[in-house]
Amino acid sequence: MDDDSPAARWEQRTEIPLFVGSLLFIAAYATRVLAVSLPSFWRNLCLATMLALWAVFAADYLVRWRLGGQRFLRFVSTHFLHTVVVLLPLLRPLRIVPLYDVIQRRQGDPRLSLHARVIAYASLSTLLLGFSGSLAVYQQERGVPGANMRTFGDAVWWAAATLSTVGYGDIVPVTPLGRVIATGMMACGLGLLGAVTGSFSSWLMQTFSREGDERPPEK
Template identity: 55%
Template sequence: MHVRNRTERLRGWERRLEMPLLIASPLFLACYAVRVLDHGRDPLLGDIAAIALLTIWALFAVDYAVRLVLSGQGAHFVTSQWLDTVVLILPLLRPVRIVNTYVTLQRRHDRPRLSLYGRVMAYAGITAFLLSIATSLAVYQQERGAPGATIRTYGDSVWWACSAITTVGYGDVTPVTPLGRVFAVFLMICGLALLGAVTGSFSSWLVQVFRREDEAGGGGPPPDGKRPPGN
């Protein structure tokens, strides 16, 4: 009974926080973008964005702490919910959790409108877009003004992020700072994983479509190769 009550309380907490966290995640990315792109031009705007970032991160931390306590798993919660742990340490990755939160909400309130393969491709695309935006901001923050940097504008950083996550890698602009290269490695690994997920899902969808067409067409000639009478 005690375990069931704890589980119900955990689910209730997650339901109450789903929508606020869904809104807070892109808002965190937007505030970080203001901090990076403003570059000290408007101190008041930068201070407001900094306060908003700290407030939103505090919301993430409170949510993580409450779920840790309600789960009753102790230290095991840190490893079992490894994505939440990483996102808490690196809150810039929080927008990636938008996909998981949206899936949970859609399953709870309605049936998914896309097929399994469609959902995989759509969610992989959204994740790739959010990762590209977040990483381009982080890399630009590290690279601007660095000696020998080729990423001098945010446009350069976006161009680099697009080429990195698609595994093209033109090499015309590349990070030169140590932290910038760490972000680059992370984005390239994520790009490979997402590209593999999209390619695999698309191939499976094509196989499913062709199989349905074959079944609808009768599956070809009879096994013995003979035609029906009259043909």
């Protein structure tokens, strides 16, 4: 039976608009970071857009808390991802799993298998996290004495090496905040890589097991 609670109805109505808002937040942030020669009016407009969207995300968080009927600390502990994306709105697009659930409630049964969905979630999350992390680290490292991350391309290369757990070491953050971001991306990279590897391995095992069951017995 479908959940018809007030919290579920709120999520059903707001998840898609909030996801679009999170993409707009990233676009405004990327414009401020990369378009350094942009006139001050447009930079201020991007900042105002980011602040307005963050206020919307915070309001959504409070509404979910009130509708959930839990004490605040209990809500924080049981809705960890909600809390993280309010504190770090650049990570809001990572809520693609609830977004997919909302879409499926409208369309019916899932069209993808569980393994395909896990791989798709992890792949899209990696792309979004890599782009957001590249922007955040580049903003911290740009122009800092001793930094070897001189262009946004360097930041993208660093993010790819970090999320894939390769870690070449040719480009490294030198600022304290840049290293904090790097630590978070390392942890996320391990988790996402583990999810894809585990799901793919499980799919292979099920496929080979099914082929073995369907094979006629030898005489």
